[in-house]
Amino acid sequence: MSEPLIQATNVGKTYGQDVILERVNVDVHEGEFITLVGASGCGKSTFLKMILGTEQSSTGSLLLNGKPMPNEPGPDRGIVFQQYSVFPHMTVLDNVVAARGFQKASLTGLLFGRQKRQARDDAAAILEQVGLGHALKRYPHELSGGMKQRLAIAQAVICKPKILLLDEPFGALDPGIRADMHALILDLWKTHKLTIFMVTHDLKEGFYLGTRLWVFDKLRHDPQAPNAYGASITYDLPVSQEGRDTLDEITRQLGASRPTIPYKETA
Amino acid sequence: MKKLINYTPSTATRLFLGLLPFALLLLVYMGASEARLAENPNDRLLPSLTQMGDAIERLAMEPSKRTGELTFWQDTQSSLIRLLSGVAIAALFGLVLGLLTGALPVLNAWLAPLLTVISLIPPLAVLPILFIAIGLGEASKITLITIGIAPFIARDIQRSTQQIPTEQLVKAQTLGASTLQILMRVLLPQIMPRLIDAVRLSLGAGWLFLIAAEAISSTDGLGYRIFLVRRYMSMDIILPYVMWITLLAFLFDYLLGLLNRRLHPWSEGTNA
Structure with a gap:
């Protein structure tokens, strides 16, 4: 097998006394589609932010292509947040054209002439692919939640990142729209040969979408000091081969270790 | 019967309710003025509308015997140049400083404490220093307005x-x-509508500092005129001047609001 794209060895994260993550050991290869599930505050988003570059690991080593993970966000790792990830002052088309312009090393990233026409054509094409071809001139506040997320995805994809990070991207969307978004993300994953990490609250979504499912949970639990031990990856499953039984078992286990239901189905 | 909190007036009712206090105020004034003038035709305290009209007509239409200028328009022009220069410099200064300290944690650590302290200095207390340092001319008046409102705009x-x-x-x-691209393309455009709003809010303070500076040291200007004719108790000039200043202030506020909606149609739904 080829060199892993991302290699985590004993990765841990602590904030002062609170241990969030501990002993995370995983390898990720190019082209994988990993879904991260777990209860709120279990560290799955923290792990995503470490890959994004806005958080750094406190212990262990996290490698990208064999080198330490950069300590700030960069163009090789695209992101779609649950909200606020499009620019409200630009039209749909300009949002994507600007993404192309930022790649140019200039003061403002504004494009002119032939470059601008090229970027507009590319942007229009990708917006067509994500289903926003009819809304190029609209501003984000005129879009529905699903359309905003489509725009955020288009922005990320036009920069051709190797890794696409999705932080609960569909958490605020209606179930019907979620299904459309799943189809879209799978389509983009295949056509652009992306490696995707997606944090989700919805275990079913995790099973259906990815090639690999990570469940974040605490291995050890001290009732006197709930934050003394951090979470780790308790299940690392190649989900395409796993059946419904495993899903039920994990649901039961996550439910048993917590006083409250660890995830809820958004309906 | 709806609860009062749920009762929204129609457009016509709203207009009527809004204009009513103005009409009442005018009626009360005219009544009081008439009563005083009936008792003493030379009363100066509550001049009639005609007397105010005559006074302003003299100042606006007849060249002054002393300077040959149309006093009213000369006053307006001088005041507006001072006010707008001061506000424009403050807006530019506040924008650059506010944007940089807001966006870059390093600059914030360096300059934000200073900015906070400066914004607490009462600007009028600095006026004598300005007169001593840069003289009694236009520069000190414009500087007072700038010092008065720039810290507010910067912090906003x-x-x-x-x-x-x-x-x-x-x-x-x-x-x-890059950092510069984020400043220029992501932050600056989103801050522009806020800058216009900040200028709208600070125009009131701008007028205050303008009139204060003109009252103390000037040879023309709206504030100068008001304080000059106060010695003769010329309410027939003071009252129209105050109304004129109010009208100008209202117009600026209205035009800036209009400009904001025109330039930034996206800003109604913030934070997409």
């Missing part, structure tokens, strides 16, 4: 910049943007 812009969701800054970086 700083806060607005910090309120732009971090997600957008991170997103821009994942699209390859």
Whole structure:
């Protein structure tokens, strides 16, 4: 097998006394589609932010292509947040054209002439692919939640990142729209040969979408000091081969270790 | 019967309710003025509308015997130049300082404490220093207005910049943007509507500092005139001047609001 794209060895994260993550050991290869599930505050988003570059690991080593993970966000790792990830002052088309312009090393990233026409054509094409071809001139506040997320995805994809990070991207969307978004993300994953990490609250979504499912949970639990031990990856499953039984078992286990239901189905 | 909190007046009712206090105020004034003038035709305290009209007509239409200028328009022009220069410099200064300290933690650590302290200095207390340092001319009046409102604008812009969701800054970086590109393309355009709002809010203070500076040291201007004719108790000039200043202030506020909606149609739904 080829060199892993991302290699985590004993990765841990602590904030002062609170241990969030501990002993995370995983390898990720190019082209994988990993879904991260777990209860709120279990560290799955923290792990995503470490890959994004806005958080750094406190212990262990996290490698990208064999080198330490950069300590700030960069163009090789695209992101779609649950909200606020499009620019409200630009039209749909300009949002994507600007993404192309930022790649140019200039003061403002504004494009002119032939470059601008090229970027507009590319942007229009990708917006067509994500289903926003009819809304190029609209501003984000005129879009529905699903359309905003489509725009955020288009922005990320036009920069051709190797890794696409999705932080609960569909958490605020209606179930019907979620299904459309799943189809879209799978389509983009295949056509652009992306490696995707997606944090989700919805275990079913995790099973259906990815090639690999990570469940974040605490291995050890001290009732006197709930934050003394951090979470780790308790299940690392190649989900395409796993059946419904495993899903039920994990649901039961996550439910048993917590006083409250660890995830809820958004309906 | 609806609860009062749920009762929304129609457009016509709203217009009527809004104009009613103005009409009442005018009626009360005219009644009081008439009563005083009936008792003593030389009363100066509550001049009639005709007397005010005559006074302003003299100042606006007849060249002054002393300077040959149309006093009213000369006053207006001088005051507006001072006010607008002061506000423009303050807006530019406040924008740059607010944007940079709001966006860059290093500059924030360096300059924000100083900015906070400066914004607490009462500007009028600095006026004598300005007169001593840069003389009694136009520069000291414009500087007073600038010093008076720039810290407010800077702090307002700083806060607005910090309120732009971090997600957008991170997103821009994942699209390859440099610090400068984020400042110019992501933050600056989103701050512009806030700058116009900040200027609207600070215009009131701007007028205050203008009139104070003119009252103390000037040879023309709206504030100068009011304080000059006070010696003769010329309410027939003071009252129209105050109304004229109010009208100008209202117009600026209205035009800036209009400009904001025209230039930034996206700003109604903030934080997409």
